Amino acid sequence: MSDHSDSAARPAGPPAPDAPQPAAPGTYSAREMMAVAAGRLIKDGDVLFAGTGVAMLAAAVAKRVHAPRAIVFFETGGIDPTLTELPLAVADPRVMDGTAMNSGLIESFSIVAHRKLHTIAFLGAAQIDRYGNLNSTCIGDYRAPKVRFSGSGGACDAGSLASAFIVFMQHGRRKFVETLDYLTTPGWLAGGDSRRRAGYARGGPLAVVTDLGVLEFAPDTHEMYLHQHYAGVGPEQIAENTGFELDISRATEAAPPTEHELRIIRHDVDPQRLILG
Amino acid sequence: MTSQNVSADDAADLYPEIRDKLLTPAEAIRRYVRSGAQISIGGFTINRNPMALIYEIVRQRIGDLHLVAHSNGQGLDVLVGAGCVRLIEVAYGGNGRFAPTCFRFRKAVERGEVLVEDYSNYQMTLRFLAGALSVPFVPTRSGLSTDLVHRSGFSAELREELATADEAAGRRPRTPRKKLVVTSDPFDGESSEVILLPALTPDVTIIHAQHVGDDGTVRIKGLTFADLEQAKAAETVIVSCEEIVPRDWIRTDSDQNCLPGFLVDAIVPVPWGAHPTACHYFYDYDPGHLNLYRAAAKDDDAWAAYLDEWVYGPPDHDAYLARVGGDTLARIRADSVLGYTPGLDRR
Numbered sequence: 001m002s003d004h005s006d007s008a009a010r011p012a013g014p015p016a017p018d019a020p021q022p023a024a025p026g027t028y029s030a031r032e033m034m035a036v037a038a039g040r041l042i043k044d045g046d047v048l049f050a051g052t053g054v055a056m057l058a059a060a061v062a063k064r065v066h067a068p069r070a071i072v073f074f075e076t077g078g079i080d081p082t083l084t085e086l087p088l089a090v091a092d093p094r095v096m097d098g099t100a101m102n103s104g105l106i107e108s109f110s111i112v113a114h115r116k117l118h119t120i121a122f123l124g125a126a127q128i129d130r131y132g133n134l135n136s137t138c139i140g141d142y143r144a145p146k147v148r149f150s151g152s153g154g155a156c157d158a159g160s161l162a163s164a165f166i167v168f169m170q171h172g173r174r175k176f177v178e179t180l181d182y183l184t185t186p187g188w189l190a191g192g193d194s195r196r197r198a199g200y201a202r203g204g205p206l207a208v209v210t211d212l213g214v215l216e217f218a219p220d221t222h223e224m225y226l227h228q229h230y231a232g233v234g235p236e237q238i239a240e241n242t243g244f245e246l247d248i249s250r251a252t253e254a255a256p257p258t259e260h261e262l263r264i265i266r267h268d269v270d271p272q273r274l275i276l277g
Numbered sequence: 278m279t280s281q282n283v284s285a286d287d288a289a290d291l292y293p294e295i296r297d298k299l300l301t302p303a304e305a306i307r308r309y310v311r312s313g314a315q316i317s318i319g320g321f322t323i324n325r326n327p328m329a330l331i332y333e334i335v336r337q338r339i340g341d342l343h344l345v346a347h348s349n350g351q352g353l354d355v356l357v358g359a360g361c362v363r364l365i366e367v368a369y370g371g372n373g374r375f376a377p378t379c380f381r382f383r384k385a386v387e388r389g390e391v392l393v394e395d396y397s398n399y400q401m402t403l404r405f406l407a408g409a410l411s412v413p414f415v416p417t418r419s420g421l422s423t424d425l426v427h428r429s430g431f432s433a434e435l436r437e438e439l440a441t442a443d444e445a446a447g448r449r450p451r452t453p454r455k456k457l458v459v460t461s462d463p464f465d466g467e468s469s470e471v472i473l474l475p476a477l478t479p480d481v482t483i484i485h486a487q488h489v490g491d492d493g494t495v496r497i498k499g500l501t502f503a504d505l506e507q508a509k510a511a512e513t514v515i516v517s518c519e520e521i522v523p524r525d526w527i528r529t530d531s532d533q534n535c536l537p538g539f540l541v542d543a544i545v546p547v548p549w550g551a552h553p554t555a556c557h558y559f560y561d562y563d564p565g566h567l568n569l570y571r572a573a574a575k576d577d578d579a580w581a582a583y584l585d586e587w588v589y590g591p592p593d594h595d596a597y598l599a600r601v602g603g604d605t606l607a608r609i610r611a612d613s614v615l616g617y618t619p620g621l622d623r624r
Contacts, residue, residue, distance in 0.1 A: 052373055052374060053374070075398060076321050076324075076500050076502055077500040077501065077502065078500060085617075085619065088323070088373050088374040088375070088623060089322045089323050089324075089350075089372065089373020089374065089375070090321070090322070090373070091320075091321035091322045091323055091324035091348070091373070091500065091502070091555075092323065092324070092373065092555075092562070092617075093324065093499065093555045093557050093561060093562075093611075093616055093617035094617055095500075096499050096500060096557065096616060096617075097615060097616075097617070102499050102500050102501075103500070103501065104402075104500060104501040104502050104503060104504070104505065104506075105347065105398055105399065105402040105502055105503045106402055106403075106406065106503070106506065109398075109399040109402070109419075113419075137395055137424070142424070142428050142430070143430065143432075144389060145386060145387060146387070147383075147387065148370075148378065148382070148383045148386040148387050148393075149377075149378050149383075150369050150370050150371030150377060150378045150379070151367060151368055151369050151370055151371075151395050152368055152369065152395060152396070152397040152398070152425065153348055153368055153369030153371065153397070153398050154368075154369075154397065154398040154399065155397070156397040156399075156400075156419060156420050156423055156425055157397045157398060157399035157400070157419045157420075160418060160419040160420060160421065160423075161399075161418070161419055182424045182428070183422075183423050183424045183427075184395075184423060184424065184425065185423065186420075186421070186422055186423050189422055198421050198422040198470070199418055199421045199422075199469055199470040199471070200418065200421065201418075272622070272623060272624055273624075274374065274623060274624065275374070
């Protein structure tokens with residue numbers, strides 16, 4: 001069983017002298033950096049509720065680099081696949097490759113919610129607020145939306161039931177908003193202890209990984225703050241791209257991907273560049 | 278390319294035990310799916326959607342459907358895009374990397390052509406499970422304090438109209454007067470809240486399986502998604518399948534079976550019946566077709582042309598498959614050990 005309470009203390013500074021070679025600036029993409037930054041939040045032995053896209057790269061890289069015993073499972077029912085080939089949807093037949101078992105949605109959500117497991121979900125969204133609540137449903141009036149998105153899928157369930165979740169977003173003022181148009185997935189709700197008071201025994205957002213940096217949540221207020229900015233991205237630039245006031249005073253620079261991590265992403269995980277683009 | 282090894286009449290002679298249930302796609306839809314019906318379809322995004330039967334619903338121009346769905350991406354988008362659907366209760370209208378939001382679904386919602394009410398995947402699965410168990414509702418904590426709880430897609434007036442119509446027809450309302458109820462846990466006093474979700478009992482559930490025995494037993498290989506809850510909750514169950522297999526074979530390893538024949542109303546042998554979605558151990562999803570679909574679905578004129586070429590044009594699934602072409606089908610044929618097609622170009 002893993003414990004994420006110390007994740008904020010994860011080293012962000014320059015690697016130790018014997019550490020793998022960091023990649024030079026300009027030799028990797030924002031997407032590769034996101035996958036690596038998120039992958040580093042995964043601990044060996046974590047049980048990961050995976051979506052597709054960059055989240056899938058993160059899980060696949062972490063499993064190959066530092067968390068070989070992390071277990072990935074999908075809401076569709078694929079439990080602990082090899083991820084030999086990259087799935088393009090959570091129902092891609094590749095989520096069944098070499099699994100411990102192939103089941104269905106009920107079985108999978110009973111793993112998300114399992115009280116003896118430390119489950120971490122990867123989620124994306126169209127909008128996020130300062131407490132890590134997510135909108136993946138619509139922009140504008142719900143019954144007559146200006147823009148309609150896919151809807152919850154399993155996101156609300158994972159956000160409600162998992163031990164923690166990590167969010168993937170592109171950074172921008174229209175995505176990091178003061179008020180969501182629709183609250184699809186519960187984060188820290190109104191901050192403080194409001195999530196617990198609403199009836200959630202556990203869970204909540206652990207971190208938000210964007211194309212500019214990594215954000216986390218203050219332990220007491222549960223308000224979002226900037227934890228790390230990527231090399232070449234200023235903390236002020238991140239504040240400017242956030243539609244609510246963001247504390248950037250604690251930010252440090254994230255270590256760039258290592259040559260080893262990049263090689264694994266490019267050659268082993270996504271050789272067809274299906275997600276890397 | 279011939280999708281049926283034998284004609285329907287010959288099949289009935291070959292399989293006497295299920296002869297009354299053996300139907301062609303056209304017969305099954307004509308017999309069991311009426312305009313205005315509440316239906317659910319099996320599969321999940323790009324996997325094992327009952328596409329041959331969905332195309333047949335479109336061909337027969339059945340309308341006003343009330344679709345109850347979790348993440349039935351490809352099938353949902355075709356039904357919505359062809360104008361067959363009036364009401365949708367749904368968790369996810371996307372198709373993985375092939376459509377972050379399904380294109381026809383998005384347009385129909387934004388234009389007000391369909392009415393949508395949102396739930397989550399777990400909530401929808403629980404609602405089917407409640408229907409399967411013949412209980413009126415099921416509790417969960419998933420979604421407390423979210424807009425899934427606070428906002429109803431269907432108005433109070435519409436709910437009243439739908440419920441009253443069902444009651445007048447002598448049946449339990451398929452759309453209850455409330456979307457859901459938040460209440461305190463009766464075992465734990467006021468300290469803890471739960472959501473009560475109403476059961477779903479669709480008029481028809483349509484699923485696609487790999488094997489059906491000549492005794493009617495159903496075997497799904499790979500992920501079952503919520504197909505079994507959906508089937509057991511429904512008034513009528515239609516199962517299309519890749520193969521009819523001998524009773525002796527399917528009953529030798531019955532651990533792998535998932536529905537007994539007596540729960541199935543119609544059996545529709547239709548090889549490649551899930552194309553362009555995947556069917557484990559038989560074929561992968563067809564990336565070329567899903568990309569072609571995406572390009573067409575983005576544009577109204579291209580979409581109308583797509584429906585003409587791929588759905589209205591071919592009179593049946595054999596003709597559809599002939600249009601897909603043997604070379605494409607050969608390319609996506611699954612590896613018999615892995616169940617998918619390794620190295621398939623999926624760009």
